Amino acid sequence: MITQAQGLTLFDIWDSQVRLRPQAEFLVYEDHACDTVRTWTYREFDEEINRTSNLFLSRGIGAGDAVAVQLNNCPELIECIFALCRIGAIYVPIHPEYTVEEARTIMADCDAHTLVIEQCFLDFDPAYGEGLDTIVVGGDCVDVCFTQLKQTQAITAPARRVEPMPIMEILYTSGTTSAPKGVMITEQNFVFSGYYVNWQLQMRETDRYVTTMAASHVNMQLSALAPVVTAGATLVLLRRYSARRFWTQVRKHGGTLVQAMAMMAKTMMAQPVSPGETEHDVREVHYFLPMSAADKERFEARFNVRLLNNYGSTEDLVGVVTDYPTGPRNWPSIGRVGPGYNARIMGDDGELGPGQVGEIQIQGVPGVSLMAGYWKKPELTAQTLVDGWLPTGDFGYVDEEGWIYFTDRHTDIIKRSGENISCAEVESVLARYPGIAEVAVVGVEDSIRDQAVKAAIVAEPGARIDVDDLTEFCRSYLAYFKIPTVITFLDALPRGTYGKVLKSELK
Secondary structure (H helix, E strand, O other): OOHOOOOOHHHHHHHHHHHHHOOEEEEEEEEEEEEEEEEEEHHHHHHHHHHHHHHHHOOOOOOOEEEEEEOOOOOOHHHHHHHHHHHHHHEEEEEOOOOHHHHHHHHHHHOEEEEEHHHHHHOOOOOOOOOOOOEOOOOOOOOOOOHHHEEEEOOOOOOOOOOOOOOOOEEEEOOOOOOOOOEOOOHHHHHHHHHHHHHHOOOOOOOOOEEEOOOOOOOHHHHHHHOOOOOOOOOEEEEOOOOOOOOHHHHHOOOOEEEEHHHHHHHHHHHOOOOOOOOOOOOOOEEEOOOHHHHHHHHHHOOOOOEEEOOOOOOOOOOOOOOOOOOOOOOOEEEOOOOOOEEEEEOOEEEOOHHHHHOEEEEOOEEOEEEEEEEEOOHHHHHHOOOOEEEEEEEEOOOOOOOOOEOOOOEEEEEOEEEEEEEEHHHHOOOOOOOEEEEEEEEEEEOOOOEEEEEEEOOOOOOOOOOOHHHHHHOOOOHHOOOOOEEEEOOOEEEEEEHOOOHHHHH
């Protein structure tokens, strides 16, 4: 797979699909709020990509320039990914739930040249993209309206690049530090991911892959969009997830592959049983842990599907530990290491044997099957990628047959509805609130969303902290999913011999 991807650009593959399958359906987009469904063939979407590429060139965007994009799931977002790649510029997605402050931190760090933004985000703060050339999706001002500006552009493709881009995207992800890190994704990463997921799901041209994952997220881009392109299949993109509507949408659009995570499965199970929900064309549900064995069995039986389990991170691109497309599946194991990767379990004194719990580490090829590194952080990159080994910060063990089992997350990372949340980032915001002397943030079990954000607070002497006011304060600085939903007040934080906060005692 690594050999298959090396040297190829995205447009080596895309242009071939357009040439061979011009009338095949590439994209189906549903916005249920507007009661609209739109479709594009490969040829039609190629013309949209070309117009968008020429629009970006007309705004002075060139190779190596970073363009920040904050959009909900929509066709324009997919156009931006492709068009920026076509002209050699760097795509920098901003999560649609991020606050203005979070977005500005990212735009400053990546040295953004231009901002492409949905009108609804500008409604919060008209000065959102101050200092940047701004293009607005859904706006009605002709001078900056994405749609109107694009329609004035030619449908001919700009000059084609020969060599793959060393940085196609900077994808910001929360880590153990307070500020998110920019993960550098190469064009080879995109191509490799496409072929890898084609193998995982045994994809074919007739597949219709349904996803509602945020298009700013690595899962949607590299485990849905990329494999659809390499397979010449159809992407069914839904603007938002609705537990009440989702399975009906999957059936309506003839989905054969579905991307899902724990929160989706659990909320779908909470809906009333509807007639015909077992009658569909779904072959695999491309699933991201965790779920109990009992919940898995109930979900598979109710919807007449099977789950293909995955484990991975932004840095290693895809479900590097996975169920294989053929052969046995061994739940609650998260699978075996996939082609193009090696895995090991490490303890303080070296690699551990079967059954021993330690840190899960993944080995791949930086820039192909692993990220190229962290943006503007060469020292951190060198510390993180040693001989191609990536420490995940998660814990697990391997059995004698090579099946890997997940046991726990890094104590300073919270996983909520598929999003990584840095405890340090939340702590730094809470520490600004008047009257808080000390604070520690941990993840605690949440039956629906995997983990909830819990804050343990020590107030200053005499201070009275109103929880509702504190929550409102957080809304100005944190995306909604990062805001603590469990808040406790303590006289003192539990500490060990050397003064370190014992977060395990706060869970």
